[in-house]
Amino acid sequence: MASILFDRFNSFVSGLGLPDLATFIFAGLIIILCLFIIIYQRQLRNREANTGRWDFIADHMIRSAIFFEADEPVEPDKVFEQIISTQKFTVPGRLQKLLKNSHFRKLLSGKLVAAKRNMTGGASDNLTQLYKQLDLDKRAIEMLDSSSWYLKALALQQLGIMGLQEYEEKIFGYVNHKRGLIRVEAQNAILKFQGFGGLRFLDTASYPITEWQQIKLLDELSQLPNEHFTGIDVWLSSTNDTVILFALKLVKTYHRFELYDQVKECLNHTNPHVRRQAIWVLKELPNHETASDLITVYPAENTRNQITILHVLESVSTGSEISFLSGLLDDESDEIKFNTVRTLASLGAEGMEVVMQHPMSDKFPLNQIIAQIKEELR
Amino acid sequence: MNWQDLLNTLISSLFLFYSIFLLSGYIFIGLYSIGELKKYLRKNSFTNYRILANASEAPRISIIAPAYNEGANIIENVRSLLSIYYSNLEVIIVNDGSKDDSLEKLIQAYELYKAEYFVNQKIPAKTVRGVYKSRNSIYSKLIVVDKENGGKADALNVGINISGHDYIVCIDVDCILEQDAILKLIKPFLEDSKHRVIAAGGVVRIANGCEVEGGRLVKVHLPGQLLPRMQTLEYIRAFLLGRMAWSRMGGLMLISGAFGAFDKEIVIKCGGYNHKTVGEDMELVVRMRRYMEEMKIPYRVCFIPDPLCWTEAPATFKILGRQRNRWTRGTIETLRLHKIMFFNPKYGLMGMLSYPYWFFFEFLAPIIEFVGFIYFNLFVFFGQVNYSYFLSLLLMVYTFGVLYSVFGILMEVRTYNQYKEHKDISRLLLTAFIEPIILHPFGVWHAIKGNIDLMRKKTSWGEMTREGFSTAKKGK
Numbered sequence: 001m002a003s004i005l006f007d008r009f010n011s012f013v014s015g016l017g018l019p020d021l022a023t024f025i026f027a028g029l030i031i032i033l034c035l036f037i038i039i040y041q042r043q044l045r046n047r048e049a050n051t052g053r054w055d056f057i058a059d060h061m062i063r064s065a066i067f068f069e070a071d072e073p074v075e076p077d078k079v080f081e082q083i084i085s086t087q088k089f090t091v092p093g094r095l096q097k098l099l100k101n102s103h104f105r106k107l108l109s110g111k112l113v114a115a116k117r118n119m120t121g122g123a124s125d126n127l128t129q130l131y132k133q134l135d136l137d138k139r140a141i142e143m144l145d146s147s148s149w150y151l152k153a154l155a156l157q158q159l160g161i162m163g164l165q166e167y168e169e170k171i172f173g174y175v176n177h178k179r180g181l182i183r184v185e186a187q188n189a190i191l192k193f194q195g196f197g198g199l200r201f202l203d204t205a206s207y208p209i210t211e212w213q214q215i216k217l218l219d220e221l222s223q224l225p226n227e228h229f230t231g232i233d234v235w236l237s238s239t240n241d242t243v244i245l246f247a248l249k250l251v252k253t254y255h256r257f258e259l260y261d262q263v264k265e266c267l268n269h270t271n272p273h274v275r276r277q278a279i280w281v282l283k284e285l286p287n288h289e290t291a292s293d294l295i296t297v298y299p300a301e302n303t304r305n306q307i308t309i310l311h312v313l314e315s316v317s318t319g320s321e322i323s324f325l326s327g328l329l330d331d332e333s334d335e336i337k338f339n340t341v342r343t344l345a346s347l348g349a350e351g352m353e354v355v356m357q358h359p360m361s362d363k364f365p366l367n368q369i370i371a372q373i374k375e376e377l378r
Numbered sequence: 379m380n381w382q383d384l385l386n387t388l389i390s391s392l393f394l395f396y397s398i399f400l401l402s403g404y405i406f407i408g409l410y411s412i413g414e415l416k417k418y419l420r421k422n423s424f425t426n427y428r429i430l431a432n433a434s435e436a437p438r439i440s441i442i443a444p445a446y447n448e449g450a451n452i453i454e455n456v457r458s459l460l461s462i463y464y465s466n467l468e469v470i471i472v473n474d475g476s477k478d479d480s481l482e483k484l485i486q487a488y489e490l491y492k493a494e495y496f497v498n499q500k501i502p503a504k505t506v507r508g509v510y511k512s513r514n515s516i517y518s519k520l521i522v523v524d525k526e527n528g529g530k531a532d533a534l535n536v537g538i539n540i541s542g543h544d545y546i547v548c549i550d551v552d553c554i555l556e557q558d559a560i561l562k563l564i565k566p567f568l569e570d571s572k573h574r575v576i577a578a579g580g581v582v583r584i585a586n587g588c589e590v591e592g593g594r595l596v597k598v599h600l601p602g603q604l605l606p607r608m609q610t611l612e613y614i615r616a617f618l619l620g621r622m623a624w625s626r627m628g629g630l631m632l633i634s635g636a637f638g639a640f641d642k643e644i645v646i647k648c649g650g651y652n653h654k655t656v657g658e659d660m661e662l663v664v665r666m667r668r669y670m671e672e673m674k675i676p677y678r679v680c681f682i683p684d685p686l687c688w689t690e691a692p693a694t695f696k697i698l699g700r701q702r703n704r705w706t707r708g709t710i711e712t713l714r715l716h717k718i719m720f721f722n723p724k725y726g727l728m729g730m731l732s733y734p735y736w737f738f739f740e741f742l743a744p745i746i747e748f749v750g751f752i753y754f755n756l757f758v759f760f761g762q763v764n765y766s767y768f769l770s771l772l773l774m775v776y777t778f779g780v781l782y783s784v785f786g787i788l789m790e791v792r793t794y795n796q797y798k799e800h801k802d803i804s805r806l807l808l809t810a811f812i813e814p815i816i817l818h819p820f821g822v823w824h825a826i827k828g829n830i831d832l833m834r835k836k837t838s839w840g841e842m843t844r845e846g847f848s849t850a851k852k853g854k
Contacts, residue, residue, distance in 0.1 A: 019394065019770035022401075026777035033784045034807055037791055041803055044795065150420040157424065180569075181421060208571030215436065215568065219429045242571055249435065304643070334498045371494040 047103065057095055058108045062115050065089055065130040066123045089130055099134060109136055113161045124163075131162050141167070153181045160189025168193050175201040184213050191220050196229035203234065208242040214249060226254070236262045241271045248277045252284045260285050267297045276305050283312040290316040295324050303333060310339035314346040322347065326354045329366070338369050345373045382762065390767060393750055397771065401778050403739060407623040408785050414626035415618065415793055418683055427561040430568075431463050437564060438466040438544055439639075442537030443551040444530050445471055449478035453487045455551045458593030460519060464560045469520050470537045471551065475504075475527025484522050489514045495540075501650035503535040504528035530635070531651035531658035538642065538650055547639045550689065554585055554595050555637070559686035563639045566680035573678040576641045576666050579633030580686035581617040583796070584610040586693060595688050600802040605698065607809050608817040609691040615786040618683060618793070625681035629732035631667070633679070635659030637687035644669065655715070657708015664716050664728075671725045685794060699824045706828025707836070709740055744825035776814050783810035 068089060098104040109131075116127045131137060136158070143155035156174060159167050174186035191198035202209075209217075235247035236259065244266065251259050263285065266278035275297075282290050294309045294316070301309065310328075313321060328340040344351035360366045430436050441459055445452060452471075459469045473481050484490060495509035503525075510522040525536050534548055545567060547560060556562075559580065567575045586606035589597040601607045624630040635658065648665045651658045663679060670677040692698040713736060720737065722729040754768055787806055790796065797803055
């Protein structure tokens with residue numbers, strides 16, 4: 001019977017042309033995909049329905065942990081009858097069973113991590129304790145040892161936020177990982193464990209620290225109590241330009257006036273982005289030499305950095321730069337002219353006087369620039 | 379075999395091979411997009427956009443929105459833009475010589491005054507009649523520019539000249555943006571230290587039928603009308619499959635004019651938008667890429683699969699026809715302006731793959747389809763037609779079209795699942811069967827008309843009347 005059917009199918013197929021065969025294959029695939037979409041959407045709806053119940057169980061457990069006090073007797077939960085664990089927290093059997101479900105585990109880990117982010121003190125410690133008691137740390141280590149970059153990064157994020165310092169050495173091994181996201185999560189975790197001391201990964205960072213990561217690191221550091229950390233001088237002379245850029249941002253954020261000379265050296269760096277950042281940083285570390293230091297490098301700079309210098313001069317000018325600035329009013333670039341007028345105007349009446357006395361002050365574009373700056377000053 | 383049979387066989391085989399070539403391309407794109415989508419979604423799950431919104435180190439952005447005769451909704455649209463969640467932001471509305479009361483309405487609603495303003499003409503553009511700022515500090519981010527009418531590209535160029543920030547986001551003023559749209563669009567510019575990210579685009583979705591309140595999208599519905607629904611399917615295919623795959627390959631040539639972010643320095647170096655083409659969005663991206671290739675600067679054009687921007691699709695065949703006609707003319711103009719890149723290894727992937735793809739798949743496909751249709755009718759007329767062969771070929775192409783759409787729906791359900799209602803997906807699946815016999819031939823016909831109009835040197839945009847979101851408020 002089977003061989004007859006097979007023969008008939010064979011003769012049917014051999015009678016078909018290429019377009020007919022393709023049509024049958026496509027039609028078959030359409031049916032399969034349509035069925036899959038309908039079944040998948042149904043599954044999603046079921047999962048969403050489950051999520052409501054799971055949310056309740058997870059939230060209840062997390063709330064119990066947050067409000068747990070050590071002197072409370074460990075009582076069986078009245079809502080859940082079967083008690084599996086007699087450790088610090090009473091873990092209902094239903095939750096223990098649900099932990100075998102990877103979707104629930106993901107939901108619970110996510111909720112614990114989110115709650116931990118917003119907690120400090122005893123409540124925060126309790127959440128870490130619960131995370132460990134549910135063996136989620138062991139799961140995280142399993143994920144860390146997997147070959148998936150996504151699972152590795154997720155594990156590093158969880159271990160970092162949960163503050164599991166016992167894994168620090170293992171995590172530190174990933175701070176210079178070739179995969180960007182893994183590297184970033186490992187660096188963040190180290191910062192969470194060690195605070196400013198965690199920045200030591202910058203000593204050996206050979207991969208770029210992207211602008212996004214720099215923003216994240218600065219955000220992480222902003223949550224720590226201010227302290228006088230060391231190492232910036234080393235990072236300012238790193239061979240990795242992105243490390244220098246980040247170090248410059250640290251100097252700016254933490255007003256490290258003692259590093260003025262090292263920042264000044266960056267004005268001669270080969271990378272124009274580094275030079276530009278250094279110009280901005282000098283605005284935050286002004287002294288009586290800043291304006292003349294910037295004017296010295298001005299002629300060799302590109303237009304973008306020259307405009308940045310003019311912006312910074314608005315804040316750091318001492319008044320003795322007027323002759324330099326008046327010369328720039330004849331520059332070919334209208335953008336330079338505009339920023340020069342603004343800088344001169346920031347010097348007060350004397351600066352504005354220089355602008356008004358310029359032979360082209362009543363002609364376009366200078367007259368229009370002056371009108372705008374005057375209106376802004378009003 | 380006589381010469382007629384020989385010619386018949388030869389032409390039929392050519393059509394078959396072209397179809398196989400086209401289908402193979404689509405299969406590759408569909409499958410290749412999966413990895414990129416998966417990677418983006420996983421990576422995105424680690425991102426806390428709140429950090430970027432409040433960071434002092436976040437890049438400074440100018441949103442540029444040209445407006446022409448948008449008086450009916452301009453106040454609401456601007457309010458929606460001003461409420462975008464991002465700190466280092468300025469919003470530039472360019473009134474492109476509107477004949478209605480758009481400017482007066484803006485002056486009144488946002489307490490504007492005509493400010494002294496020096497417009498640095500980095501890109502040549504029409505005369506600016508005035509720059510307006512608000513007396514009310516609540517609207518300090520807002521700049522309204524009034525200029526002589528010069529078209530969308532010219533208005534965008536004026537916006538670029540006015541912009542004081544490093545990145546520009548060009549949008550259609552009547553688009554509805556997601557709250558975190560700017561954050562998501564700007565992040566790729568911060569993530570790559572090895573390449574200069576010159577442009578980033580996001581998914582544009584159809585807002586017809588959705589519930590809109592106060593310039594915000596509150597609930598997503600599938601459009602009730604068939605025409606916008608077919609376009610919804612088309613957009614899902616184009617954005618989730620096509621652009622994701624091209625983004626992964628590094629060969630993306632188009633960022634929708636409705637919503638895209640650009641590195642302003644590179645835009646200015648390239649001379650800004652070309653106001654002589656009706657496909658200014660695609661032309662700019664191609665010119666920027668060409669510039670980077672010629673300067674040998676490593677660069678990237680990124681694409682975000684998140685639905686960031688919602689727009690109203692044409693609901694009548696008349697308006698849709700004008701849009702498709704314009705898209706065709708824009709594509710041909712762009713390809714013509716940059717023909718030097720065609721199979722030119724000097725331009726890398728863009729010269730060897732992206733440009734040829736657009737030539738064979740976007741420009742040539744409707745022409746070949748149309749010629750095939752004429753050829754078939756001629757053979758019917760002369761009684762020479764091999765019906766069974768043509769029917770087979772037609773069925774193959776049709777089933778593939780449906781399969782590709784169903785695959786697009788699958789990707790949508792597996793990723794963003796915007797259309798959660800059970801009947802929405804059923805209707806979308808049904809649309810996949812209808813679309814190849816209604817929208818597709820309609821598109822082919824208007825592409826042919828676009829070719830003819832271009833030969834006649836027609837350069838107009840064609841009026842795009844919109845019904846407005848007020849009807850959408852009522853639901854489906």
